[in-house]
Amino acid sequence: MTEAASPPRAAEATSPLPAALPGGPSPLGRPLARAAAVTAALTAAGSLCGLLRDQTLAHLFGAGSETDAFLVAWTVPEVAATLLIEDAMALLLIPAFSVALSVRAAGPREAGDPVRALLAATLPRLCALLAGAAALLAAGAPLVVRLLAPGLADPGPAVDCTRLTALTVLTFGLAGYFSAALRAHRSFVAPAAIYVAYNLCIVGTMLALHSAWGVRAAAAGVALGGAAMVLVQLPYALGQLPRPRRRRLRLRRRTRRAAGTRVALGLGLLAPVVCFTASRQAQVLIERFLASSLPAGAISRLNYAQKVAQLPMVLSLMVCTVTFPVVARALADGEADRARRRVERDLTLAGLVVLPGAAYVIACAPQIVEVLFQRGAFTAADTAATASVMRVYALGLLGHSLVGALIRPFSAAARTTWYPAAAMAAGLAITLLAGVYAVRWWGVPGIAAANAAGITATALLMLRGLGSRVVAIEVRRVATGLGRLTLAAAAAAATGGPLAALAAPPLLVAAAGALLVPAVFAATALTLRTPEVRQLLTAVKGKLADAR
Template identity: 45%
Template structure:
C-alpha cells in the first residue's frame, strides 16, 4: 500500500501545485492586460460620450460597430478559439505539426476573410437599411465601410491568439484589446473635431491592425520553434503520416468543427442585432444607451471568463486523455470560480449603477437623463451576466472534444427566440428596458440548455452541488450589496461619486469574502473547489483505482444523490464524439 509520503505522491503533489501556479500566473497576467485594455475602452467610451453624446451620430456609428462586435466573438474569442485551440493542441503532439497546420490554414483563411470584408464594404447601404432603418443612413454607411476591414484583421488576430494560447503564451493575446483601443483613441483625439463620428470608425480600422501587430513577434517565434524542433530518428519514418495528419486537421478546421461553432456565434450575436433593430424605432439615443450599458456590464463577464480561457487548453488535454473524472472537476471548478466572480460583480453593478454611469459617461453632450436611462438598462443587463458566463464555460466544455455538438447553436437559437419575442411584445410599451430584459432572459434559457447538454454528453457535473454553491454565493452577494450601500451612505454620503464607488467596492468585497468564508465552513459547499481547478488528481495515490474503471464516467466524490446521470450515459471520449 502506498502511503501519502512516498516520493511518487510527493512528485504528483508538486506537479499539481505547479499547474495551479501556472494557471494562476497566466490568469493574473491576462487579467492585468485585459484590465488595461478595458480601462482604455472606458476612456474611449467616455470620449465618444463627451464629443457626440447619445444622439443620431452615435447611433449611426454603433450600427457600423455591429461588424466588429460580430466578428470579435466569431473570429477572436469564441468560434476561432473553440475551433483552433483543440486543433493546435493536437498538432503540438506531432513534429512540426503547428507550422504545417499554419501553412495549410492561414492562406485560405486570409483569402476568404478578405473577400468577406470587401463584400461588406460593397453591400454597406443595403446592410444599414436592413439592420437599422431608423438611423442616419449616410453616416452609418461611411462608418460601416471603414469598420468592414475588421473582418480580415480580427480573423488574423484570432488565428494568432488560438495558436499562442496552447503554447502558454497568454500575454500577447490578452494585450490585443489594449492595442485596439489605443488605435481608436489616437484617431478620436486627433480627428474628432474635423472628421466627426467618422474618426471613431477609422480608429476601429487602425486599432484592428494594431491587434495583429502586437501578437506578430510571439507568433513568429512559436512557428520558428516548432520548425526547429526536429524529430528524432525513430520519428522520421512517420513524417508522411504527420503531413497526412496535418491535412486531416486542416479539413477538420474547414468542415467538421467550424459549422456548429460559427452558427452558434452568429446566432448569439444576433441578440445585439435584435436590440439594434427594435431600438432604431425607439427615441433617438436608445441604441447608445443600450450600448453603453452593455459595455459596462460585459467588463466583469470578460474578466470572469479569463479563468475558462486559461484552462481551456487543459480541458482539451483532459478530453484527449479520455479522463471523464478530470473533465468533471475542471468544468465544475470553472463554473464555481466564474460564478463567484460574476455574482459579486452583479451585486456591485445593481447597487451602484446610477453612480457608475454618472462617473463614466455624464460629461459634455451626455446628459443626466442619458445617464439615468443607461443606469436603468445596466441593472437589467446585469441579471443575465451569470448566464453569459455559464454559457461561455459550457461552450468550451463541449468544444474541447473533436466534434462540437449542434446542440449548441440550437440552444442559442431557442434563447434568441425568447429575446425576439420579448422585444417584439414589449419594446413599444416598455422601451429599452424590455430589450435588455429579453436579452437576459434569452441568454438564461440558452445557458440552461447548454449545461444540460454538458451533463449528458461530456461529464457528470453535479447540479445539486453547483446549485448549493450558487445559492450560498447569491445570499452572500445580497448581504454584501446591502452592507456596501448602507456603509457608503454613512461613511461617504456627501463625498464625490468616485469616492463612493471606491468605498462601496471595498466594503462589498470585504463583506462578501467574510460571508463566503463563514458559509464555506458551515455548509462545506466549496470544500473540493481546489481539486476542481487544479486539474490532475493530486491527492490520489498512484495505485488508487482510476476514476473511469467502471465505464460510467463517474469518479470518486460523486456524492450527490440523484445528481449524476445514469450509468452508461456518460463519456469516455468515444461516447462524447458518437
C-alpha cells in the same frame, strides 16, 4: 463577445491558477503559469483601455444619433472578433498548428517543414476569402445598415462607418490566425496585447480627427486598430518560422495537401461552435434592431450599460479560461470524475465572482455611470437613462457567466455536439419574443430585460444538458450553491441600494458601495452556510498572514 468555477479549496484559492487536482499533478507548469499571469494582466489592461475608449466616445459624442450610427457599424468588429479571434478561429487552428509542430519535431528534415506547409495551405486562401468578404460588406453597407437598424432617421453616417469597420473582417482574421499560431508555439504575450493596441488606436484616432470627421473618426480608429492587432503580432509570428533551406523552398504538394486535410477535419467540430457563437452574438443584433425604432440615443445607452455591467462577467470568465485545459486534459485521459469536480468548482466560482459585481452594479449604477461617463456631450439625462438600463441588464450577468463557463466543457469533450447551439437558439428566441413585447411598454430597459431572460434560459438548458451529455455533474448541488450566492447578492444589492439616494459626491458613494456591497454579500453567504465563501476568506487570511 465570452468560465468560472466553484469555490476552490484553500490551496487553490491562493493562486490565480488551478492547483493540482486529486488524482494527478497540475498540467500547468511554472512557465505556463507565468504566461497565464502575463496574459491575465494584459487582458485586464485591454479591458481598461476599452473602458477608456467608451469614455472618450461618450465625452466627444454623448449618447445620441451620432453614437447610434457608430454603434450600428460597431456590430461588424464585434461579430468579427468573436468569430475570428476569440472562438472559432482558435478552436480550429490551435490544434492544427499543434499537430504540425509535433510532426516537425518527430519527422525527417528532408520532408519539409510542416508548419510552413500548413501556412501555405491555409493562409493565402484565408486572406483571399476575408478580403473578398470585407469588400462585399463595404459595398453592401447601405443594405447592412437597413437590416441592422431600419429605424435610423439618417442612415448615412452609419453607412460610412460600416464601410470603414468592414476592413476588420480582414485584419481581425489575420490577427486571429497569428494569435492561434503563436499560442500553439507557447507564445502568449503578443496575442494578449492586441486589445491594448486596438483600443489605444481607436482613442488616439478619435481625439485627432473628431473635429474634422465627427463620429466617423471612431470608425476610422477601428479600422486602424485592426491593423495594429496584426502588426503587434507580426514580428513574433515571423520569428517562430525557421529560415528555409534552399532545398526546402519548394514544399511538396502532398505535404500541403495533408496540412489542408488536417484543417478540414476540424470543420465538423467547428460548425456547432460557429453556430453557438453566432447565435450568442445575435443577441446584440436583436437589441440594436429593436432599439433603432426608439428615440435617438437608445442604442448608445444599451452599449454603455452593457460595457460596464459586463466587467464582472469578464473577470469570472478569466478564471475558467485558465482551468479549461485542466478539464480538457482530464476528459482526454478518461478521468471523468476529475473533470466533474473541476467543472463543478468552476461553475460555483463563476457565481462567486460575478454575483457581488452584479449586486454592486444594481446598487450604485447612477454613481458608476456618472463617474465614468458624465462629462462633455454626455448629460445627466443620459446618466439616468443608462443607469436604469444597466440595473436591468445586471440581472442576466449570472446567466452570461454560466453560458461562458459551460461552453468550455462541451468543447473540451472534442466531439461534435449541437446541444449548446440548440440551447442558445432557444434563448435567442426568448430574447426576440420578449423584446418585441417589452420594448413597447418599457423601452430600452425592456430590451435589457429580454436579454437577461434569454441568456438565463440558455444557462439553465446548458447546465441540465452538460450532466447527461458530457460531464456527469451534480446539477442539484451546483444549483443549490448558486442559489445561496444569488440570495446573498440580493441582500447586498438591497443594502447598498439606499446609497444611490445620498446627496454626496458620486465618487464617494461609488467607493462606499464598493466596500459595503461585498461585505454584506460575504456576511450573508456565511450566514447561509455557503462553503465557497468560507474557503475563500480562509485563503485570503492565510495570504495576509504569509505577507507579514
